[in-house]
Amino acid sequence: MDHKPVIIGVAGGSGSGKTSVTNSIYETFKGHSILVIEQDYYYKDQGHLPMEERLKTNYDHPLAFDNELLYKHLEKLLRYEAIKKPVYDYTRHTRSDKTIVVEPKDVIIIEGILVLEDERLRNLMDIKIFVDTDADLRIIRRLIRDMEERGRSFDSVISQYLNVVRPMHNQFIEPTKRYADIIIPEGGHNHVAIDLLATKIKTILEQKSFL
Numbered sequence: 001m002d003h004k005p006v007i008i009g010v011a012g013g014s015g016s017g018k019t020s021v022t023n024s025i026y027e028t029f030k031g032h033s034i035l036v037i038e039q040d041y042y043y044k045d046q047g048h049l050p051m052e053e054r055l056k057t058n059y060d061h062p063l064a065f066d067n068e069l070l071y072k073h074l075e076k077l078l079r080y081e082a083i084k085k086p087v088y089d090y091t092r093h094t095r096s097d098k099t100i101v102v103e104p105k106d107v108i109i110i111e112g113i114l115v116l117e118d119e120r121l122r123n124l125m126d127i128k129i130f131v132d133t134d135a136d137l138r139i140i141r142r143l144i145r146d147m148e149e150r151g152r153s154f155d156s157v158i159s160q161y162l163n164v165v166r167p168m169h170n171q172f173i174e175p176t177k178r179y180a181d182i183i184i185p186e187g188g189h190n191h192v193a194i195d196l197l198a199t200k201i202k203t204i205l206e207q208k209s210f211l
């Protein structure tokens with residue numbers, strides 16, 4: 001019997017609805033043994049850099065992430081060992097001093113723009129999902145979210161989108177769609193897709209005798 005946790009990767013562009021999809025899966029399995037790891041929390045620590053340098057970082061490039069640490073943490077969770085998850089501060093563009101102790105669970109959702117880009121991460125996943133939403137919707141959603149929740153101005157969001165987010169999406173994120181087992185259009189409000197996904201996850205959990 002295979003008693004390793006199930007790992008589900010949820011990728012997609014910024015504002016595509018990854019967090020909403022992840023939350024829907026989490027809610028469906030609430031009460032079961034499930035946890036979420038956000039790839040964003042694994043942005044490289046930039047505490048040694050002055051703020052003006054941090055503002056120049058390309059946060060949509062694969063090299064912005066500490067995937068080494070993320071991979072090590074997933075390996076530990078697969079062995080049912082606890083991890084100390086880093087905490088990322090979007091207003092300071094670096095890790096905070098805090099970490100969160102995360103206990104291992106049977107279902108692990110790993111969510112982020114580039115989780116399907118790294119082959120080692122992909123190889124750990126039982127189900128790979130790409131949330132596919134048109135660019136016009138993604139920029140509108142991001143604009144609202146970054147101004148309301150991440151302390152950004154209208155001009156900074158637009159400039160970052162045109163200069164970095166859009167080209168990096170086309171170069172690195174969009175191509176990872178080909179690795180996905182399931183492509184979910186429009187994100188977390190797609191109840192049919194979420195229900196189908198929940199059924200598949202239940203089947204895997206039953207095969208592993210977790211349910």
Ligand SMILES: Nc1ncnc2c1ncn2[C@@H]1O[C@H](COP(=O)(O)OP(=O)(O)O)[C@@H](O)[C@H]1O
Binds near residue numbers: 015019
């Ligand atoms: N299908 C949808 N229709 C309308 N709004 C949505 C939909 N999916 C997500 N949103 C909203 O768009 C914003 C970005 O979604 P989120 O899940 O945080 O995206 P991501 O994690 O991919 O950046 C959030 O405010 C969310 O409530």
Ligand SMILES: O=c1ccn([C@@H]2O[C@H](COP(=O)(O)O)[C@@H](O)[C@H]2O)c(=O)[nH]1
Binds near residue numbers: 015040059090092
């Ligand atoms: O310091 C930072 C770190 C990240 N970003 C942007 O965040 C998005 C990824 O988050 P989503 O929740 O998937 O939208 C990425 O596109 C980065 O551009 C940032 O602006 N600053």
